[in-house]
Amino acid sequence: MELGMVGLGRMGANMAERLVRGGHKVAGFDPSADARKAAEANGIAPASSLEALVKSLPAPRVVWLMVPAGKVTDDTVDALLPLLARGDTVIDGGNSNYKDTLRRAQLYAAHGLGYVDCGTSGGVWGLKEGYSMMIGGDEKTVESLRPIFETLAPAKDQGWGRVGPVGSGHYTKMVHNGIEYGMMQAYAEGFAILKHKEEFGLDLHQVGEIWRYGSVVRSWLLDLATDALGKNPNMDGIAPYVVDSGEGRWTVNAALELNVSAPVITLSLMERFRSRDSDSFADKLLASLRNEFGGHAIKKE
Structure with a gap:
């Protein structure tokens, strides 16, 4: 499966690297040129901008956000909105407030875009041990993303699951x-x-x-x-x-x-x-x- 990763800090880069090791194609963007260069060394295709990242992905696109909660997430979500097309999906894997998640999901739904919240635990050890993921979102959408979650989790059937509708992942x-x-x-x-x-x-x-x-x-x-x-x-x-x-x-x-x-x-x-x-x-x-x-x-x- 192919996806884009926005945010190549330590955790985002580690998650992208685990996905690459699991056979997925990952393109990544980060404002830091150093972060993009480091990610490239681990098999992640660097993109120089959000626009370039989206253009590099096949439809329907999947974009995973690993950026700080609050304004940075809002700014990224807003910047992605006009770049995406109906049927594309954004996964917010950061620690967003679930109330903000509900607001963002409603905005995306109005444009025919999927929005999935993934509460992610595992820290710096996740690259080796796998990540615990609490996922909220439309059941059909989450199921379509199963290969991604199975690769990131400690095992295909352990450490992850859809816990409820959008917002429930970040709440959990x-x-x-x-x-x-x-x-x-x-x-x-x-x-x-x-x-x-x-x-x-x-x-x-x-x-x-x-x-x-x-x-x-x-x-x-x-x-x-x-x-x-x-x-x-x-x-x-x-x-x-x-x-x-x-x-x-x-x-x-x-x-x-x-x-x-x-x-x-x-x-x-x-x-x-x-x-x-x-x-x-x-x-x-x-x-x-x-x-x-x-x-x-x-x-x-």
Whole structure:
């Protein structure tokens, strides 16, 4: 099967390379000439523009987007619209907000174009291990794309599936990432408690290795955490600043809209916010209040 890939950053390039290895013809476009050159070395036919990319594809065309959520996706979707013809399909494999996906799909449907949302997990390991894909879209359209998904997945019958109509793929991936926030936070807190029990002199990498086999808390995230602790036991050179790319916020918002209690995911998001406050006014006020009502000492800067 032949398709175009828009966005040749690390994940997009890796996905395109896996498709090429699986026997698909892939043309790719990225604004970066360096990214296009690197992709070409891995068997991806580079295109100098979106127009050139679309022209290089046989009808009905399939264009896979791996670009940042928000304005970049909107700009790309808008730019592709006049270049495509009825029967063509765009797959958004990024982490778009499902509400934006519904809006874009409606626009494309009005022009006779297919729009499929594919929540994609696997990160930098996907090239080797395969990608987990949660797909939303018209059933017939998704089925026509089966060869692509089967190639990208860990196995033809594992790790992927159509979860519902358009929007449902990104919605499912949103919740997936919210769960990921909670799991990551729990591992981080647990290892921090172990590290602070200094009299035991615990080897955190050793503990992680023990937990990886047979334990009820074993997981791929634990594998990654254990690997990181083996390389850098004290996390030297790493700032205690944790970013969020939006999915956690969207998950919490969805929980509020649906009146679903989600304290773990919510608190894990709040902890990420807290990590960025190097000069916490709230903590200063707390210290001041303790001094006001109880005369407790205040630690000066």
